[in-house]
Amino acid sequence: MNKTVGSTLLVSGTMIGAGMLAMPLTSAGIGFTFTLVLLIVLWALLTCTALLFVEVYQTAEADAGIGTLAAQYFGRFGRVVATAVLLIFLYALLSAYVTGGGSILASTLPTIIDDNITSKVAIGLFTLFFGSFIIIGTRSVDGINRLLFFIMLATFIFVLFLMLPKVTMNNLMAMPIDNALLLSASPIFFTSFGFHGSIPSLNNYLQGNVKALRFSILTGSTITLVFYIIWQLSTHGVLSQTLFLQILQEDPTLNGLVNASLQITGSPILAQAVKIFSALALITSFLGVSLGLFECTEDLFKRSFNRYIGRFGLGFLTFLPPLLFAFFYPKGFVLALSYAGQMFAFYAVVLPVALVWKARQVHPNLPYRVIGGTPMLIIVLVLGVAITLIPFITRAGYLPQVAG
Template sequence: MNKTFGSTLLVSGTMIGAGMLAMPLTSAGIGLTFTIFLLIVLWFLLTYSALLFVEAYQTIESDAGIGSLSALYFGRLGRFISTVALLVFLYALLAAYVTGGGGLLASILPPIATAETTSQLSIVMFTLIFGASIVIGTKTVDGLNRPLFLIMLSTLVVVLFLLLKEVKMDNLMAMPIDKALILSASPVFFTSFGFHGSIPSLNKYLGGNIKALRTSILVGSLITLCGYILWQLGTHGVLTQSVFLQILQDEPTLNGLVSATKQVTGSDIISGAVKLFSALALITSFLGVALGLFECLEDLLHRVCKFKAGRATLGLFTFVPPLLFALFYPKGFILALGYAGQIFAFYAVVLPAALVWKVRKLHPNLPYRVSGGSALLLISALLGVIITSIPFVIKAGYLPAVVG
């Protein structure tokens, strides 16, 4: 029960992070009503696909990574495709978290030489401090995540209470600048439910307890959805579309959102609470995603390459690439999320649908089976393909570019 509770917080904590904080920026031109519709659709789709992973994990040992699971049903090619997709997704997501976390840390540190130097040192400090817990072990991550997550939830309640008092109905009723933006924004919104890379780590941590893993996913994702809806209600109600668009022109980052909140409300308390919540959300997501990436690399190196890398070496492989991205592209917050969302659509929707299609043919009598049948498998896979292709359609000029 204790591990189930911790896993639930890891699921929710992984999701409530950079994707959530980027939501008000990427949904600037959509309006509240259509934003909530998009959130509910994506929550259903991604919770369903996560449960498909749970169904598939009944057929393999609990410490196996996603590459090993794919290899079991699709051979070496399956391992290669799923591993590459997961690595690109997790590295892109981790790069966004390191960039956002470093930016927030830089805003509270005293200036060190130039602004650029302060930013770079903040990025390195953020990575070293919170990356150390990943190298130590999952139990340490769980122990650190629990108090941080509970403080974050408490802060979110305070932020929402303060924001909701400032809500204006005219802002909530704003219509989309272009309804096609709903499609354009979906790859970035996808990352808001992006905990799937941590499922192998959670399954290993829970010792293959499928019931506990299923409970953690359902409860954790539902907590997240409720938080997202309230967060959107608060931010969309306080900030007008024109203010959102101005943020994106001036500073399309988390600091920009904090500054805009202070400017509109005139309250240092509200902007301070938003900044604290943003920092905690980034940290908890960083921990969940980094843990998933660490376990993926361990599975790849130990099982496939037969290279017995120690935890310190795995830590270097995990954190050096996103750290370099953050140092060279310090304003690449939304850029990294966009790439992550595109890859995530394949990894989190198409891959589990394909795996379960094969699993059900070979193991028709498994104890746990996700509802919906073959028709829902096909529909979810099709939606994954559509969302994966959206950035290419935008680039071709058939859909408007998402704001931000």
């Protein structure tokens, strides 16, 4: 039961991070009502696909990574494709967390030579300190995540206590400045429910207990949805759409969100509370995604030279690419999330549908099956492919860009 609680908090903590903090940045032009609809639809879709992974894991060893799972049903080609997509997705997502975490930490440090150097030092310190928990092991991640999650929850309640009295109905009733923004924002909102990369780690941690893993996913994702709805209610209700968009155009980072809170409400206490909450949300997500990426790297090399490079070597492979991205694109927070959303659509929708389709043919009498049968698989697949195509359509100029 203790591990189940820890896994539930890891599911929720992984999601409540960069995606949640990017929501006000990307939904400022959409309005609360349409944002609410988008949240519920994507939550239902991605909780369903996470449960598809649970169904497939009934047929594999508890310590099997996604590459191993794909190889079981689609051979070497399946392993290569699944591992490549997962790596790109997790590296992009981790790049967003490192960039966002460095941005917040840099704002608290004294200037070192210039802002650029300060930013790089902050990014390095953030990654080095919290990355060390990943290298130590899953138990250490569970411990620090529980502590940070409950501090984050207390901070969130305090933020709501300050923000909710300032909510106005006029702000909540704001309509989209462009209806097409709903489509443009969906890949980033999609990523906000992105804990799927951590499922292999959680399954291994829970020793293949299907009931516990299913409970963790359902409970953790529902907690997250409630967080998201209240967070959007607060930000949309307090922040005037026009002024919020103007501030974000000047600084499309988490610092921009904090500055927007300060300028619009005039409350430095609220701005500091938002900054603390943002930092904690980023750290818990950083831990969950880093753990998933570390396990994926370990699964990739476990048959070759894991014993030679050890956990420190795997840590180096895990954190170096996101660090390089953050150094060269210090304001690439939303950019990294958009690329992560693109890869995530394949990994979290197309891949589990394909695996379940094959698994049901090989194992027709599995104890646990996700409801909906073949029609549900087809609907999920169509939605996943559509979301994958949205960034291409946006870059081609047929859909508007979101703020940032």
